[in-house]
Amino acid sequence: MSATEREAAELHEKSRLPEKAELAKYYHQMLAIRRMEEALAKAYALRKFGGFLHLYIGQEAVAVGALATLKPEDYVIATYREHAHAYAKGMTAKSIIAELFGKATGCSQGLGGSMHLFDASKNFLGGYGIVGGHIPLAAGTAFASKYRGDGRVTLCFFGDGSVPQGAFHEGVALAALWRLPVVFICENNLYSMGTPLYRSLSVSDVSQKALAYGMARDRFDGEDVVRVRDRVAEAVRRARNESLPTLIEIRTYRFRGHSMSDAGLYRTKEEVEESKKRDPITFGRELLVRAKMDEKDIVAIEDQVTAEIEEAVKFADESPELAYERLAEFTYKE
Amino acid sequence: MRTVAFREALNEAIAEEMEKDDRIFLMGEEVGHYDGAYKVSKGLLKRFGEKRVIDTPIAEGGFVGVGIGAAMVGLRPIIELMTWNFSFVAADQLINNAAKIRQMSGGQFTLPIVFRGPGGSAHMLAAQHSQSTEALWAHIPGLKVVMPANPKDAKGLLKSAIRDNNPIVFIEGEVLYADQGEIPDGEYTIPLGVAEVKRPGTDITLIGWSKMVKIALATADALAAEGIEAEVVDPRTIRPLDEELLVESVKKTKRCLIIEEGWPFNGVGAEIAYRIGRRCFDDLDAPVERLTGADMPMPYNHHLEQQCIPDVPRAVAAAKKLLYLE
Ligand SMILES: Cc1ncc(C[n+]2csc(CCOP(=O)(O)OP(=O)(O)O)c2C)c(N)n1
Ligand SMILES: [Mg+2]
Numbered sequence: 001m002s003a004t005e006r007e008a009a010e011l012h013e014k015s016r017l018p019e020k021a022e023l024a025k026y027y028h029q030m031l032a033i034r035r036m037e038e039a040l041a042k043a044y045a046l047r048k049f050g051g052f053l054h055l056y057i058g059q060e061a062v063a064v065g066a067l068a069t070l071k072p073e074d075y076v077i078a079t080y081r082e083h084a085h086a087y088a089k090g091m092t093a094k095s096i097i098a099e100l101f102g103k104a105t106g107c108s109q110g111l112g113g114s115m116h117l118f119d120a121s122k123n124f125l126g127g128y129g130i131v132g133g134h135i136p137l138a139a140g141t142a143f144a145s146k147y148r149g150d151g152r153v154t155l156c157f158f159g160d161g162s163v164p165q166g167a168f169h170e171g172v173a174l175a176a177l178w179r180l181p182v183v184f185i186c187e188n189n190l191y192s193m194g195t196p197l198y199r200s201l202s203v204s205d206v207s208q209k210a211l212a213y214g215m216a217r218d219r220f221d222g223e224d225v226v227r228v229r230d231r232v233a234e235a236v237r238r239a240r241n242e243s244l245p246t247l248i249e250i251r252t253y254r255f256r257g258h259s260m261s262d263a264g265l266y267r268t269k270e271e272v273e274e275s276k277k278r279d280p281i282t283f284g285r286e287l288l289v290r291a292k293m294d295e296k297d298i299v300a301i302e303d304q305v306t307a308e309i310e311e312a313v314k315f316a317d318e319s320p321e322l323a324y325e326r327l328a329e330f331t332y333k334e
Numbered sequence: 335m336r337t338v339a340f341r342e343a344l345n346e347a348i349a350e351e352m353e354k355d356d357r358i359f360l361m362g363e364e365v366g367h368y369d370g371a372y373k374v375s376k377g378l379l380k381r382f383g384e385k386r387v388i389d390t391p392i393a394e395g396g397f398v399g400v401g402i403g404a405a406m407v408g409l410r411p412i413i414e415l416m417t418w419n420f421s422f423v424a425a426d427q428l429i430n431n432a433a434k435i436r437q438m439s440g441g442q443f444t445l446p447i448v449f450r451g452p453g454g455s456a457h458m459l460a461a462q463h464s465q466s467t468e469a470l471w472a473h474i475p476g477l478k479v480v481m482p483a484n485p486k487d488a489k490g491l492l493k494s495a496i497r498d499n500n501p502i503v504f505i506e507g508e509v510l511y512a513d514q515g516e517i518p519d520g521e522y523t524i525p526l527g528v529a530e531v532k533r534p535g536t537d538i539t540l541i542g543w544s545k546m547v548k549i550a551l552a553t554a555d556a557l558a559a560e561g562i563e564a565e566v567v568d569p570r571t572i573r574p575l576d577e578e579l580l581v582e583s584v585k586k587t588k589r590c591l592i593i594e595e596g597w598p599f600n601g602v603g604a605e606i607a608y609r610i611g612r613r614c615f616d617d618l619d620a621p622v623e624r625l626t627g628a629d630m631p632m633p634y635n636h637h638l639e640q641q642c643i644p645d646v647p648r649a650v651a652a653a654k655k656l657l658y659l660e
Contacts, residue, residue: 102458116460
């Protein structure tokens, strides 16, 4: 690259940098998600709740960047590793933490827990526990949008482990066949539980699955929230304006175990430490520094996040639980 | 006798049978390099190698079907489902293929295959991960359904299941894996379709299987403190069902409470109650009663969850009602 070319590239890069306020919003969201999950891990260790707890720590730029492209009326559907997507879709830390604590003030009244966050008012269509099972649902919500002509887009998140599932292929095949306004986002964190990618897929490039279905595809690394936003924005535009689906593979890494009970013997400490050098939150802060935000303003965001999460934990702690007598009414609608 | 954990007993059964018969292989998610999601297959990859202990991707419909195909042509697969909640992804393979190929082919093909893994609720795993599936599988002619309650039964029944020439649904209570119990030192098997009296008694029969045996035994202890001698009978195999032993017990005690973790509608207990009602009509001093899981998807909240699962106080109350003591 010549000096002028480099200069031009840098200029281009600069012109692409979003407003400081946007960057600040992303940083706030990513940090809040990180602190929320750290608080959840702590509460779990204190046995404030049990069950499975799958942390998203390390992947925050994916959910935040991808959801930054959406309008409030757009739909998001995700897996059991969905705390971040819920928060980025506008759900509060209070309603999320209270849900994990099993409280009636939780987004699903304490009936769903960590793996099943739902908020109809935010068009967050839930977290699902059966790997791949929700992917056809995303084709379904996109089908409804096309049916009604409401211009909404569906974003569907899933892990690399879903790709061998029949439900993935059936959902994607129908979306392609019927040209549905949906973006399938595979968060490829290189492992499904203890299984490395090379033992679950014959072709490691997940995005190639789109080729056989005649679907648009993209593939990139997910530690930079702005890159995620801009690349997902292309796919969202394609869905909204042309009613065409896209399969995106975003390479990322989870810093923590699969769930709280995972000893993590299938990967080396060095590998995990190496990945932490690409921490999306460090990177998000760096973006603010580069955008010339004052250190004290950055610290103010961080303080705000700390207060927000502390308050949410307190809220969850003090919230009531649903009475057993109320349970039956949730099985069927009157 | 030796004391081993439930998961170790299962591990021994698999290892001993694999040692004897190289047509047997173990396949499933995380069974190899991870040593099993619940450590049932611990050490088996090291011992038998990648040819016979096979890690699969998350594709239940695929690898359950692979097992069925391999069994059709002479292998004897053990297919591990990480939990039975994920078997629904493979329901077509289990119901339309495994259960029917023998009959549809006029008996030309037999399917010596075991599908095994943890079932039932654990703790705060919510609706999709807290399900008792035995009633569903037992509904299907062509499948056998086995549900051990302790390490001794787990090992003996699993060995019989592996040697059986039919598709077997083998459900291990997810919360039983760490339970310790005595098992015989030498080689032994326990035949499928044979119930066991887990505690003799004279006043009421408590029927339970898998982890409900523990509830039944604790209930019997609580009743004994009040001078009531309950007999606890564990069918061990849901299908084929050892109707004779259940009937024999109820004819003696004249009262019967069935404790079932699963849902009541079309539950296993409903079938057992019908059979006992028909066979013991003249002997019964009270209608056959059931204590089941609540008739709803499992809630996440800890307290609500516990109220949805049969427990000792409610079993004691139900038993006393049958004895007209309350
Ligand atoms: C159908 C099904 N099979 C197995 C499981 C158990 N399970 C839960 S998460 C998981 C790994 C999924 O990995 P991936 O899709 O890569 O998502 P990640 O956890 O990495 O976010 C497995 C095997 C399940 N929940 N559903
Ligand atoms: Mg993964």
